[in-house]
Structures are given as structure tokens and as C-alpha cells.
Amino acid sequence: MNHLKHNYKSTFILALIFLVLFASWISLVVTHSFIINNLDSFFIKIICNTNPHNIAFAKMFTVLGNTSTITTITVILFLILLIAKKNLSASFLAIVMILANLSNLILKNIVQRPRPQVKHLVYASGYSFPSGHSVGSAALCGVLIIFTLYLIKKRWLKILLIIILLSFPILIGYTRIFLHVHYPSDVMGGFIEACSYLFLTLAIYKYLEYKKDLEINF
Template sequence: MINTKRPPKDTLIPGICFVVIYAVWAALVSSGSQFIHNFDNAVINIVCNNNPANVAFAKDFTNLGNTSVITIETIIVFIVLLIFKQYAYAWFTAGVMICANGYNWIIKHAVMRQRPTVKHLVYADGYSFPSGHSVGSAALFGVLIILTILLVRSKFWKTLLIIIWALFPLMIGYTRIFVHVHYPSDVFGGWIEGITFVLLGYSFLYHFYIEPKMIDMKRKQ
């Protein structure tokens, strides 16, 4: 079922804008730009501290963005959508997550940025840019925001869920900086990449499923 009152409009243009922003950001990171260096230092000085409570929280919360956890959550969302016969939304979810994480692997090996040299508070391997936790969480919870807008009719629950979904990638990104396994520019780049695939994925969904459905419903009225 489609919420015909206020479905989000086509997001192709915003998606293209995010592609450009991401390309510029990736180029700045890969070239070792002084701007990126200053950005990273400024954010690290604001975010990081040695407060035991903050350290414990960051070390625990960051696990919610692990690839295995995000994958399990994605599968659960996919199965639930299939159970409720929301097939287009299920494949939208799967498509966005597969593309975002697959592209993230490609970019990591293209840029080959090393992780911060300070002591890591949690285990992390592989290249640093972009943050896989940030990509995965931004993509998954971005998808959940889209699904909430489309499927939840209660204004109260819709608003509450959107706030919750938006907070998760922000907090996960914060913890990746706090535990010293990513530079802030890695996290920001991950957020941009995840959001880009959500916007492009929704544009595809809009043109090939939502818009035709809405036209068909209007014809039958």
C-alpha cells in the first residue's frame, strides 16, 4: 500500500548533487588536502576525550554498525517486507544496501587510505576511507526513513521513528571517530555515500513503482 497523500517526490536531482559532493570529498581525501587535514583535527579535538563512561559507551555502541549486524538487520527488514507483501520496498531495501556496501568496498581499495595511527580502542582492519560503519548505517536507516514516510500513517509515530532512525548513523559515526579507527572525513564521506544510494534508490523506486501505482489508482477513482 502507498501513502498517496504525501509520498516523497523524485529524488534524482538531490541524488546527483550528493554524487558530486561525494566525488569532490573523495578527491580531497585521496589527494591529502590540507582542508581535510584541518577538518579532521578540528573535529577530533571536539569529539575525543578520555572520560571512562564515554569510552565504554562508544566501544559498545559502535558494534551496532558492524557489517554483520547491519546485514542481519537488513535481512530482517527484507523478510518483514516480504511477509507483508511489500515486494517493491523489499527489493528497494536490498538493492540500496547491496549497491552501497559493494561500492564502498571498491572505493576503499581505490583510495587505500590508512587508518589513524593512534591506538585503536576497538579492533578494525582494512582501509579507512570511507567508514563502512557510516556507509552501512546511513544507507540502512536512510531506507528506514523512506519506508516510514511511505508506510506509517500516524504523524506522531512517523516523526518519532524518523528522529530515531536519523540518530543511529550519527551516533555510530561519532563512535568510529571516538574509538580512533576512523578520521572524521572517513565518517562524513560514509554518510554522504550512504545517503547518495538511498536517494538514487528511491528515485528508481519512485519512477518504476510509486508513480505508476499512483497514476493507476487515480484512473480507477
């Protein structure tokens, strides 16, 4: 029981750190901070090029991070969890994805950051910050990493799955920058946003688990 108490408190602290970081990141973007401008320029120079093979890969891979793709995967996974009677896991998945994507939609319309003023290599509408592809892919993979940590027993398989799941949103974010539809700070903001809601939801679930255990022991 003491372990559970310590566990949810440490997760709450982690969630708070990410929420503060995300709020600070929004402030830097809104005020056009030189930190954000320099960061964007630095990573754009590193990432962007005119290599036709890189362009072809980016155009193909970025589709995997589309809202429709992430939503379809989420719904299928949600239904599988319900059929398997993993109701707690299903609700955790649903809450994280709804919070992350809903807040992203709201923030886009509040911040109203225009997309990069260069030729886009793929079609992209709406505002730029935060990156919806980055939020959706990071939130989904974050949930899957949590499931992996809890459910997978074999260490080598656990490590392999975590590496794959971490790589996916990073590659999605890379393609959004490479294709000129997002600034690097949009992508990083999306990752921080996803982590904020992931850890906040996880902390709440751990707290409810602790309270349930407390009632049983009482």
C-alpha cells in the same frame, strides 16, 4: 500523474547533488586537501577524550554498526517484507544496501587510506575511507526513514521514529571517531555515500512508478 513526474525528477536532482558531493569528497581525501585535514583535526579535538564512561559507551554502541549486525538486521527485515508480500519495499531495501556496501568495499581498496596512526581502542582492519559502519548504518536507517514517511500516518510517531533513525548513524559515526579507528572525513564520506545511493534508488523507483501510472492512464 504530473505530481509523480515532478516527484521523481526532484529526487533525481537530489541524488545527483549527493553523487557530485561524494565525488568531490573523494577527490579531497585522495589529494590530502587542507580542507579535509583541518576538518579532521577540528572534530577530533571536539570528540575524542579519555573519559572511561565515554570509552565504555563507545565500545558497546559501535558493535551495533558492525557489518555482521547491519547485515543480519537487513536480512531479517528483508524476509519480513517478503512474508508480508511487500516485494517492492523488500527489493528497495536490498538494492540500496547492496549498492552502498559494495561500492564502499570497492572504494576502500581504490583509495587505500590508512587508518589513524594512533592507538585504536577497538580492533579494526582494512582501509579507513569510507567508514563501513557509517555507510551501512546510514543506508539502513535511510531506508527505514523512507518507509516511515510512506507508511506511518500519526505525525508524532513519524517525527519520533525519524529522530531515532537519524540519531543512530550519527552515534555510530561518533563512536568510530572516538575509538580512533576512523577520521571524521571517513564518517562524513560514508554518510554522503549512503545518501547518494538511497536517493538514486528512490528516484529510479519513483520513475518506474510514474511510467506504470502513465501506461495505466494511456
